[in-house]
Amino acid sequence: MINLNQVFTQLALRKIALFCSSTNGNDxxxxxxxxxxxxxxxxxxRLINMLKEDSSEINKNLGENWIKVKLDLKKFDKIVExxxxxxxxxxxxxxxxxxxxxxxxxxKARKIPLIKQDIYTLFVFLINNTSISQKSIPPEMxxxxxxxxxxxxxxxxxxxxxxxxxxxxxDIGENNGRRM
Amino acid sequence: xxxxxNVITKRIExxxxxELNHKYIKSIWHxxxxxxxxxxxxxxxxxxLNEKNRLYKKLLESSYKKLDMKKLGEMYKYLKNDMKIxxxxxxxIELKEESEGIFGDYDIPDMVAISIHD
Numbered sequence: 001m002i003n004l005n006q007v008f009t010q011l012a013l014r015k016i017a018l019f020c021s022s023t024n025g026n027d028x029x030x031x032x033x034x035x036x037x038x039x040x041x042x043x044x045x046r047l048i049n050m051l052k053e054d055s056s057e058i059n060k061n062l063g064e065n066w067i068k069v070k071l072d073l074k075k076f077d078k079i080v081e082x083x084x085x086x087x088x089x090x091x092x093x094x095x096x097x098x099x100x101x102x103x104x105x106x107x108k109a110r111k112i113p114l115i116k117q118d119i120y121t122l123f124v125f126l127i128n129n130t131s132i133s134q135k136s137i138p139p140e141m142x143x144x145x146x147x148x149x150x151x152x153x154x155x156x157x158x159x160x161x162x163x164x165x166x167x168x169x170x171d172i173g174e175n176n177g178r179r180m
Numbered sequence: 181x182x183x184x185x186n187v188i189t190k191r192i193e194x195x196x197x198x199e200l201n202h203k204y205i206k207s208i209w210h211x212x213x214x215x216x217x218x219x220x221x222x223x224x225x226x227x228x229l230n231e232k233n234r235l236y237k238k239l240l241e242s243s244y245k246k247l248d249m250k251k252l253g254e255m256y257k258y259l260k261n262d263m264k265i266x267x268x269x270x271x272x273i274e275l276k277e278e279s280e281g282i283f284g285d286y287d288i289p290d291m292v293a294i295s296i297h298d
Contacts, residue, residue: 016183020190023210136186137183
């Protein structure tokens, strides 16, 4: 097992936390960033040797075909960069279907899942073989997902001083909040 | 294993949250992200993965105008079956954690060891 420096551990944990709490497209981006950091920290040569010596056949294959895996990672990087913003545009219905962007996205998005399996294998292998596997992610590292429809019930009124009083608050405003 | 368990549980939590907020496209994506990790952990090969990917893409495209409920139903059929693999992976993680014993979980941040002889 490889012992990681405290700084890199924190950095890697943050990337994993963002991967956990991001939605489609963006999560893959953080996953790729985590893998990049770990490859640099562990060292490419060392990682290839570790993969080759592993008992699992899938990991051995990854080690033996590392050049292909590296090319796939580069390809994956390009695709994720181009598609990550498009998922949200598509769901928010702000991207025009006749737009060139949509065609580009449609072509690129098709390629993502085919490469994905190797990426996840590498992700699990890198976690299991470093000291990071025994750590837990602090809750404050997770990104908060906000849903526009599910707001807290007692939400504060965000009016500034001098703003007109809305209809529903008018009777309270006139009597200074006191009931007559 | 502790971190992987943390990752899976957090992603399941987000999946549930998205599902409750009717964000089906995002929730399915999250689910299959967990599923892919669990496939690696259990070493199971899924021959239907490409078919699921294709179905997901069609669903994503349909969401542009009106979500195709028929395709969503098909996706959920797969999802129900795939849930078994996630629970199997979680069981395996727990078994490994038990075999690691106290040393596996004995990680207290900023812990200072004091010798009794001092």
